[in-house]
Amino acid sequence: MHKKILAASLAICSFLTAGAQSGPLHVLDIKNAAALREFFHYTGKDIPFISGHRGGINKGFPENSIEALDNTLRHTHATFEIDPRLTKDSVIVLMHDATLDRTTTGKGKVGDYTLAELKQLKLKDIDGNVTEYRIPTLEEMIRWAKGKTVLILDKKDVPFQMTADIIRRNKAEGHVMVTVHSAKEAKWYHERNREIVFEAFVKTQKALEEYEAEKIPWSHIMAYVGPDNKPELKPLYENLNKRGVMCMISTAPTYDKLPDAAERTKAYRSIIEKGASLIEADRSIEAAEAIKPLLPKSSAKSKFFKLAKK
Template sequence: MPSIQFRFTLLLITALCFSCTAKKTKDEKSHGASKENFISIPKGEVKAFYSWSEDRVPMVSAHRGGPYPGFPENAIATFNEVLKYTSAVVECDIEMTSDSVLVMMHDNSLDRTTNGTGLVKNVTWEYIQTLKLEDNDGVLTDFEVPTLKEVLAWSKGKALLTLDVKRGVPFQKVIEEVRSVGAEDYSAIITYSANDAQLVNELAPELMISVGIGNMDAYNAHKKLGIPDNNMIAFTGVSEPDPSLYQFLHEKGIYTILGVLGNLDRKAMSKGDSIYAGFVNRGADILATDRPIEASKVLEDLKPISSSKSKYFK
């Protein structure tokens, strides 16, 4: 028969093991996700992915990469954090240094999001490499400013990108970078006018283009300049368009992005995240949001049981 001491030791070990297991389970739940969620596009299939179908899988677009406390804008670590919770389109921003290096930065100045100062166009890449990123609360992190090339390489097999090319940055240079990394199937260029969309389409007919189409006049302006339907991802604005626009674009096979960032995100915060479901049910395919983790939890319940798009989600 085991001694009292032996039984006490056994009970102690059992209790410790239970405590460790419970802590691990609690920690896993607190981080909210147990795996990364990837989108993988086989070579040459990006247009097939973005060809709208009734069984499409609704998605979030993480505005400026999806910053949260401790995770700054336009940082690869931030992109990875979002992918712990959901597959995503990552919207990110491109500025250019004085020595023509394309870097990920929303503002033309370094002051708000880094511990540096000055306009991006007036500083060198060497200087930017000495800086650290700050989150949106102004807290300094250990994360560095990535280059466009680094982000493009990261995206392959993981997430789709929509690239916001800031004023003064040549589309041609961005396209050359996309091609040099072989990231054509993961990269879409954001444009703010039909003329810019025409230029991008002429430079790179293989790339998807995020175009501003809030009404039929905007669609017709793009078509007049030769933008093919299967190159378009339609950003319909930051308020819901007339439902007939969604129907028209879907009949053309075009995915739609609704910008819920700003007012609609704030509405969700005050009235409940369930309102995200309404945006999708009324026709939005992708929600561009500052709250990708919260919105994605609602969209999870809207995914079709089976979909022709499922093969792209890993």
Template sequence: MFIKSKRFFLSLFLFVFLNSFAQQKEYRLQFKTTKQLHRFLSYSDKYIPLVSAHRGGSVTGFPENCTATFGNSIKYNPTIVETDIALSKDSVLVMMHDNTLDRTTTGTGKIDDYSYQELQQLFLEDNEGNQTPYKIETLDEVLKWGKDKVIYNLDVKKGVPMQMIVDAVRRNKAEAYSVIITYNANQAAEVAKLAPDLMISVSARGKEDVERMENLGIKADKMIAFVGTSEPKPEVYQYLHSRKIACILGTMGNIDKSAAAKGNDLYYKLIENGANILSSDRHIEAGIQLMKFADDKKLKSKHIKIKKM
């Protein structure tokens, strides 16, 4: 008990310390309609590169998949929030990446062995294992928070029905700031059938992948292409851009490690090479380079607002 209390007060200290030095502004992404979001995310030579904060942008004092963490992330750059959705024992959609609670909370065991009320007895921990004041949130809470602040990239964990995700997006009127992640053509086709108006993140590395999905009824103008966690060949970017499909490159892992070791200007070069969105565990460092790119190219959008706090 003493050790847990010590960790709790340490996490509170870190929380207060980080917030006292945080930038006193927020970079917000705001859309009134789904058409505005689609137009913003459709590739053009004026495309503004964005960072996608992997699992919301966790740093010391701020745990994964938590609105407090999302709020911290948008103090540094306009942010797409990649966040993970699991299902509790009593079928409540909750924000969690792992199948088990051990790594990210004060609890242990499988998340689907706990009811929502039982999950509320736990606290989230940051990636260093520090207990934080934050609790596991529901998808409804997250969607309500995100309006006029971020674009969500919703990562649906195995076993979670897509219909429930679509229903939550509809219930919270979050269509204008939500993208649903899919991992194969059949998943993408299911989402396209359930919600033909929503943007979908699809796994695509060229013409064959796009045409396979089009044959299943997925419209190219609703696709954002995840091209993998290593740079694709230039012709992959060329084809996808010719179809006005923006490209997400996953830098979490090896690319982030390389940037940390060799210099953050690597993120700038990745955008020059053809990536449009970088999904990163180093969202602050990557975001600085992406904003520099946008400034250098004089790229602006009415949908990016800077709010002084």
């Protein structure tokens, strides 16, 4: 049953993403885990970029949908933070909330429904408008994303072992990362799969020291330093950068909520100017447009940023 649902939904997604938007995809040409580590290695001459929070949240394209990621990639290169959750029959689907009410035509808890039942629902966009798009499984998303982008799995209700298994089963270490909130969580994954790259919470010098104490290789870490572009981050940036670590600020709970577009543009640019290498934003397309003037004229990292052939 699951294989039939997967095949049908992949066919639907292929049709929708081919027809819903025009223009080539901005793809990240990252072929394996070693290339992914190189992509995230801080050099001081890197290309700043956007990570779409919950897959990027833009009008008409529901969060955590394949169509939302595809839409963003029609405008800019990006990685994407997404939210895995378990169904009643233990399939991993993508849904930020534990409940269905806000983002789908369903009601109640995600975990009270089977995959087949969830596939009957339609997704809503940021304005609450019902779309024709359906809830994807994580496996569908992983297969779609290969050769296009990098997925960053947030920590929800999926057991660590299931997350590790789906990455290994799909040989996805080159385009799927795992969010870890502590050095001990990173150690759990690293002991089981030395190829996995992390979006790691490193908000303080103490946290940095904990990752070093657990001997997590800095080559495997991109650091999330928090939601605020504050001056106090400067020494943390310096300590992480000299270890070859890129730093990321998430604007979803802060600057994305500014009501004025000009103020948001100023905020996005300031984040990069003050030392972050990338921005995780709800407004993925808008944030990418804002930082365009800050892109270097040349960079060794240019080899990763490609346009897909039509």
